[in-house]
Amino acid sequence: MSNVAITASTIPKASGWKLFLKTVIARAYPRIIGQQREKSWMFFDIFLPILSIAAYVFVYRAIGAPEEYIGFVVLGGAMTAFWLNVLWSMSSQLYWEKEQGNLALYIMAPNSMMAILLGMALGGMVATLLRALVILFIGGWIFQVQFMVADFWTLILVFFLTMTALYGLGMMSASLFLLLSREAWHLANLAQEPIYLISGFYFPVKNLGFWIALSASLIPLTLGLDAMRQLVFPSAAQFGFLNLHLEIIGLGILCVLFLIGARYLLHYMEKLAIQEGRLTESRR
Template sequence: MLRHSVELWLRVAFSRAMIRVLATYGDPLWIVVNIGGPLLTSIALAFLYGFAGLPQLTGFAILGGGMVAYWGNVLWSMAAQLNWDKRSGMLYLYFTSPAPLTALLIGMSLGGILGTLPSSIFVLIIGTLLFNPPFSPPTISLLLTFILTLTALYGMGISLASLYLILGREAEEINDALFEPVSFLSGVYFPSIGRGSPLPLALQAIASLIPLTLGMDALRRAVFYAESIAELWPNLAALFIMTLAAIIVGVKALSYIETIGRKTGDILVTLK
């Protein structure tokens, strides 16, 4: 019985991830289209760092361009996804099938991460070729920081997915409204917390509640100041806790929505 459940969970997660992976890698135009925004923004901000008098910091803009693609993916392909599935009638299939919700959500996240990887890598490569910022050599702490940042970020995506389901049809507008403010507070392109942050302490404290903030801070410190796990552990521990909390909250919220939906019929209405 347990073996069957585990097998089903893995198969569902794998299938959901593969849909995303095949959709991205099977259509190179999709990758080209997704590179544009982060790449050109990071190039413009790298020019600004150079103009401000410190070309060594152009790497902040390039790293931000590489990571902002994931934040966009979390908003558009995680948070809004179930809302779109509801509109297209897919959500009702999810709820009535034996597929575990956690497997669907984790599969969606894994597919999103793998699907966004080419955009992120292209931005980093092109930005590095153009501005040659001083990156430290890759280390285990960098890899761990990168993985934990993504898991925390996609965990937040799982929580937001359930929230968007409640909010109704305005997912696109909410995404538009959230993208820039969260990018600003998270310090995607500049240090918003800790060393070198221009923000007041109160704002830094608020920003620290966003997983992307802690992840970007740790990534910058690993990439540009070669800090090790011994120095980054508070960020990494917080990211780990945030990941678990976000997944638990997201799944619980979805189960609650599902229960309420089954009773009232609200959640399964296909919107025109």
């Protein structure tokens, strides 16, 4: 028996929840460490959102908007980082993995795909949180935004629920992208401006009318952003779409819905993609 075989046989094999946890950590690792190794993200991931924040801030200033709207734009602009991360690094990630030939390896390995998605979500969330905080800090400083947190723990709860539901949605849509080829890129690209519009990233979503805002609430950032604005800007309660408690309950329901949905959809889509031979195809 060779040395390699002896070493391999002495490594304890993880299984069950230990394997699940190890997979989560292994997939989250490159997301967090990657940004330490490639520092240029600081320029692109912070500078770009600040440019669009600045453009919208100056539009509000040109039309004489009250100062709280500047705060709404800065907070909304910071939250775009999470939406972009979910779109490009969660939903369409399995498509990229397919393009690079990793997807087949994921499927062959003895780990759970759910653990891989969870690792991607956790790693992406931590890395994006850092970006969003820097954007918020710089944007707030440049445009002199006054943040006054009314209830810190409720704010943390709202943020946690929003992220859980949002990344649950990302995990769910990742499984749909398993079936897609080059249209994946276009569909992810399409889900930017329309979502900024209906989720009220740059204005209170209440202004879209009740039914549109309610439909848009299926995207967790709609309720999450509205609730966070109510908690961070004292005057925002009058611009709020729903009562804060209702929004928290809504976010809780979305969390359960999307996480369970992700579990079932992933299982179903993986089976379908295998049956249709889509896991290793590459239609550029």
